[in-house]
Amino acid sequence: MHSSLRDLLITPAEMAAMDLAAARSGIDSFLLMRSAGLAVAAAALRRFPQAQRYAVLCGPGNNGGDGYVAASALVESGANVAVFAFGDPAALSGDAARARQLWNGTIDPLASFLPQPADAIVDALFGAGLSRDLPEPVVETIDRINGRDLPIIAVDLPTGVDGRTGQICGAAFAASHTVTFMAKKPGHLLLPGRSLCGALDVFDIGIPARIVLAGGKGLRVNTPALWSDHAARLDASSHKFRRGHLVVFSGGPQATGAARLSAAAGLAAGAGLVTVASPTSALDINAGHLTAVMLKAIDDPPGLERWLEDSRLGAFVLGPGFGVGERARAFALALCDRALVLDADGITSFQQHRSQLFARLAAAPGRAVMTPHEGEFARLFPEIARDENRSKIEKAQSAAQISHATIVYKGADTVIASPDGKVAVNANAPPSLATAGSGDVLAGIIGAHLAQGMPAFEAAAAGVWRHGTAGAKAGPGLTAETLVASIPPLG
C-alpha cells in the first residue's frame, strides 16, 4: 500500500465519490471489483486453508459482486465452494451482475444456508452501501452463524457494521478477519465496529493514491506521523529534551492524589519543571508526597491572577480531584488564554455554564484541550451526545467547533478533534488502560506537551498515543503508577 494511505480513514461516502473519480479518469470499475474479489479469495485460502467448504454469502450490491468474484477464484484454485444469495441474483446490476456471470455453480437462497462444522464463511452481504437496519432474514442468518466458532472473512466490513459510525445496524457478523480496500473506514476503528472486524487487511485494488488522497477529508488514525515533526523540533531545540513549566492544580486535603499523579506523569513525559498548586489546607499533605515536583499555595482567583503574572508558567492541568463548582470555574476562566488541559471536575463544573466557557475560549488566543470521557462529554455537549445519527468522530468535531477547544473524546476508541477540523482516531490503547487514575496520567502527559510548546491538537494526539503505548508496555496488571513509569519517549 502507498505509505501516505496507511493512516488515512475514508468514509463510505468518500469511497463512493472516489470510485466515480476513478471511473472518470478511465479506470475500469469492474477491474477494481475483480481485484477486490481476488484479494478476498487469497485471504480466505491463506487464513483458512483447512476449510472443507467456503460458504460465500452474497448481497444485492457491489459487496455481493466482490463475493461472486471470490467464489469463482476459490473454485479455480480447487476449493469446494457454495454460494448463497440474499435477494434475487437476477436483479443484480452493473459490475455486480457481471461478477455474478463469472460464477458457474448454483446459487441457493440465503435462508437455506445451514453452516457445517468445517465451513469458512465469506461474508459479502453488505459493505459500504449499508444504509439502514438489516432485513430480518439477514439478522436471522447472522444469529445462526455468530457464536458457532466458524471462521468468517468479511468483505470490506462485517455485514451490519456501519462504515461511517462503527455502529451496528440491527445485528452484525463477528468476523475473524476483514479485508478492506485502499484505506480503512471509520467503522473499522470506532467501537463496537472495531471489536467485530477481527484482523484487518487493507488491500490496494489499484485506485491511484492521488485520487484517494484528494477524496479524503483528512480523517486519520493517530500515529506519530501526525505529530512527530513537532516532537523532532523539540528535540532539536532543547539539548536536554526536557523543558517547559507545567502547573497541576490540587484539590483539598481529601483529594490530592489525582493532581500528584498528573504531575508525576507530566514530569515523566518531559516537562522541565512541574508545580502542584495546592490550597493552603492541603499543602502539608502534598508536601509529604512530593520530591521532584514543586509546591505552591494558591487559594483563590486573586492569588492565581497574581501568580499568573509570572510568564514562565507554561501550561496548566485543571480538574483531576479539584472539586466541582464556582472555584473551578473561576480558575478555568482565568486560564483560558494560556495553555490549559481542562479535565474531570474542571469539565463537570461547566455543566450549567457551558456558554460562558465557550465564549471565553472563543475570545482567548490560548491553547485549550478538554479531555471528557463519555459521561463528561454528555454534560458539556448534551445535544451533540444525544444525536444518534452522528459518529463519535463527528461528535468530537462538532464539540471542538462549538467549544473552540481541542477535544479528546476518551474511550477505547478515543477521538481527538481540533476546532479547525483536524481529527484523529486512536487505536493503540489496551483495555487495561481503563483503570483508576488513568485519565489523570493522560492529562499530565498532554500538559507536558503543551508546556513544551506543542500546538494543542498535536499535544493532545501525541499524549493519547503515548498513554496507549505506556498502557501496552505496563501490561494487563497496570496501575496508574506503573503507567507513569512506562511512558515512552516522545520522539
Ligand SMILES: NC(=O)C1=CN([C@@H]2O[C@H](COP(=O)(O)OP(=O)(O)OC[C@H]3O[C@@H](n4cnc5c(N)ncnc54)[C@H](OP(=O)(O)O)[C@@H]3O)[C@@H](O)[C@H]2O)[C@@H](O)CC1
Ligand atoms: N472502491 C471501492 O471501495 C470498491 C468497493 N467495492 C465493493 O463495493 C461495496 C459497496 O457496494 P455498494 O455501494 O453497492 O454497497 P453494498 O454494501 O453492496 O450494498 C448496497 C445494496 O444494498 C442495499 N441495501 C443497503 N442497505 C440495505 C438494508 N439494510 N436492507 C436491504 N438492502 C439494503 C442497497 O439498496 P438501496 O439502499 O439502494 O435500497 C444496495 O442494493 C464495498 O463494500 C466493496 O465491497 C469493490 O467492488 C470494488 C471497488
Ligand SMILES: [K+]
Ligand atoms: K460484508
